[in-house]
Amino acid sequence: MLVRYKKTYEKIAMGLLSYMPGEKNVKALQETIHHYETTDNWLLYLWKKGDDFIGLLGLEMEEDAYTLHHVSVNPSFRGEGIGKEMVMRLREQFPEKTCKSTEQTAAFLERCTSNEEGAD
Ligand SMILES: CC(C)(COP(=O)(O)OP(=O)(O)OC[C@H]1O[C@@H](n2cnc3c(N)ncnc32)[C@H](O)[C@@H]1OP(=O)(O)O)[C@@H](O)C(=O)NCCC(=O)NCCS
Secondary structure, three states: OOOOOOOHHHHHHHHHHHHOOOOOOHHHOOOOOOOOHHOOOOOEEEEEEEEEEEEEEEEEOOOOOEEEEEEOOHHHOOOOOHHHHHHHHHHHHHHOOOOEEEEOOOHHHHHHHHHHHHOO
């Protein structure tokens, strides 16, 4: 299930964020987390399975859309459909908004959408 980020999840969120390209060093990670903590329309979610947080989604909310900036899944749980399920839950959460991608998240989002449309 999707859980909104809070300060007590900082360490686990930084660990999950570090799997994103460009978020490799501690300073960059701290800046990204700080941005999510202090910018009202930037929202961070964690994916909780049982007692564990194993995935992360970060988005920038706009009026009619949101941009997915960060998506990551703990490597131990990849290839099981969790990334796709997180994206689907997010879209259910904001059904009236368009989901936009960045250069980094475009290929994965397109993959999730193409499967949905039965293009496979
Ligand atoms: C990208 C990531 C979140 C995918 O998580 P996951 O739980 O393994 O993904 P899923 O199992 O739900 O995969 C869903 C589909 O997306 C495909 N896919 C996985 N990673 C992909 C990627 N980086 N680009 C394009 N497609 C991708 C899968 O092959 C799968 O396709 P299928 O349905 O035809 O089998 C995960 O690999 C990750 O954390 N990577 C490191 C962070 C990163 O690089 N993020 C930027 C890319 S979003």
